């Protein structure tokens with residue numbers, strides 16, 4: 001893995017929101033097939049980091065490389081590049097006026113210019129894989145949160161992304177629906193998908209992630225394997241944070 | 249003079265006036281819808297000068313009384329060598345007003361969509377134009393059905409500005425002025441007839457709008 005070009009690489013990335021230095025000299029690389037869990041207190045910049053990787057937010061300085069290529073500036077080229085990185089949001093963000101099937105086929109048809117039949121065939125396969133094929137002709141509001149999030153994952157997968165970003169994918173879900181979404185993500189990880197996952201689900205992190213990165217106040221404070229990080233955190237910030245989410 | 253005499257003398261003119269009011273309404277509303285979409289796209293575009301022009305357009309035409317705008321278009325523009333037929337002057341004014349309000353309706357619809365869906369669209373690789381045409385505009389159109397129905401009714405009522413300039417044939421309000429000038433003893437009868445016709449069409453349009461809304465409404 002070390003000799004390969006990382007799928008995602010951030011070099012000295014800085015970003016401000018006005019006076020707030022929200023990302024401070026971030027250096028991070030994610031190798032092919034790696035599952036990286038990003039963890040940290042609310043407001044530490046985890047979402048912003050994900051959003052800059054997909055260029056939903058600009059950066060002030062530094063570089064972001066996807067398979068060694070810098071992100072293009074604006075326009076069509078950037079739009080294409082975005083499709084190479086899938087993104088799953090906390091609030092699902094399905095297209096409310098489209099059926100589940102159309103949510104999944106929109107990208108392949110509009111961006112990859114796939115013919116309708118082929119796009120629908122593949123979309124049905126993906127929906128079957130995430131277990132919502134029976135809902136294909138409903139609209140998002142008719143589905144449960146867990147089902148909607150699984151559709152959102154299928155929608156990203158339909159673009160054959162090189163990596164996927166998950167920004168707190170289970171935080172908006174009722175407890176009984178969390179596992180159905182995590183199961184899909186575990187499956188994806190097993191199949192070798194490169195993933196960056198913002199989550200506080202420690203069991204998930206222990207089961208599938210190679211590395212945990214702890215962020216606080218816009219900085220990467222600590223990183224390690226899940227067992228290193230959860231069982232033996234090095235910094236006071238990380239200890240404090242782990243205590244708080246364990247409810248001590 | 250009662251209804252019977254009124255219709256005997258002016259029935260044909262009333263029919264012509266109904267046609268005139270309705271055809272102006274349909275034409276103006278259709279053009280206004282196209283302009284509203286364009287102005288709204290400008291207002292949400294990533295290009296700042298376009299946003300400013302779009303916002304300015306709406307602020308100007310939403311805040312000028314129709315009659316004042318008509319005076320400008322019909323009586324001031326000719327000094328700048330812009331000379332249009334009377335009817336076109338009225339239509340231009342109605343379109344300017346309706347498109348400003350139409351854009352506001354679309355903006356409300358767009359704000360209801362939420363930034364999340366737009367980000368999701370961008371994240372699967374859609375360009376700005378594709379995000380607009382596939383996600384934003386279709387939803388804005390669907391959630392704008394009811395306010396646009398109201399705007400269509402308002403557009404019909406605004407064509408009454410035609411009574412302020414010489415039109416031939418006249419629309420419904422112009423016809424009322426014409427009749428009351430000629431039949432000095434007639435009282436409010438011609439007004440009542442026009443008012444009932446306006447109200448009748450308003451109710452029909454309202455019912456149609458409700459029916460369409462029920463069919464296309466985006467469930468959230």
Ligand SMILES: Nc1ncnc2c1ncn2[C@@H]1O[C@H](COP(=O)(O)OP(=O)(O)O)[C@@H](O)[C@H]1O
Pocket residue numbers: 017020022040041042043044045046047048049
């Ligand atoms: N669009 C924005 N404008 C200004 N400040 C923002 C914006 N988005 C996020 N922030 C701020 O940046 C900080 C990091 O936010 P975020 O990346 O969402 O943190 P996290 O996902 O770790 O909770 C927070 O203090 C937040 O208030």
Ligand SMILES: [Mg+2]
Pocket residue numbers: 046047048167168
């Ligand atoms: Mg966040």
